[in-house]
Amino acid sequence: MKKLIESIVDWVYPPRCMSCKNPLPLQDTHMRGLWLCGYCEKLFVPIEGPRCEVCSAPVIAGVLVCVSCNGKDYWFAKNKSAFAYAGIMRDMIRDLKFRRRRHVAWGLGRLWAKQIDIPADVILVPLPLHRAKQKERGYNQAYILAKAISEVTGHTMANVLARTRDTPPQSGLHPQLRKENVMGAFNVISDNIGNKCFAVVDDIYTTGASINECAKVLMGAGARKVYALTLAITVKKDPEQEDN
DSSP, rough: OOHHHHHHHHSSOOOOOOOTBOOOOOOHHHHHHOOOOOOOTTOOOOOOOOOOOOTTOOOOOOOOOOTTTTTTOOOOSSSSEESSSSSHHHHHHHHHHHHHOHHHHHHHHHHHHHTTOOOOTEEEOOOOHHHHHHHHSSOHHHHHHHHHHHHHHHOBBOOEEOOOOOOOOOOOHHHHHHHHHHHOOEEEOOOEEEEEEEEEEEEEEESSSHHHHHHHHHHTTOOOOEEEEEEEEEOOOOSSOOOO
């Protein structure tokens, strides 16, 4: 009965590419899973070349740590970003965050999962939204991204963090103010943290302030190691973005 209902819905409201909006072939499960046509899928090009060993931003050959990360201490071992926050990726992330296009998060999560390279024992932890922000948006995009990755790769996902303060948007704040803005804004809500390895999942990496604060409380609760896993990284400053 469920498949029959889904077939009727697809016939009345055929799924469309989340980028170009063209109808997707009903028989193509790959395209439907990504919510992308074959042409638009090719537009999402992963970052290539040397990367900063901390934040994953592109760097000049021979440079290990970028200027932004050099001399700073982080609680997470390393951030891994697949794409640059620019062009079509920026448009899609804005769609899922500000235009309530929930299915975009599922599509991007499955697309991202093809780029994932982390140990099998790493547990995915969505960066939590405050309940007020989540009620306003209707969902937590980090949760959907992590869930999609989990379904594709088989990595365990766990909600072990909570956001205790509804902090103002990070956008437009100086890096130091961003750090202060999220200080003490997260806590651990699980007793099963000790000696485990986690990856905090979010959509964009800018200064890493929120993720670093999450890593701090996880390490404080006994985690063995914490990674950051972000869909895209800001390579050039964008004043309109919502930082994480």
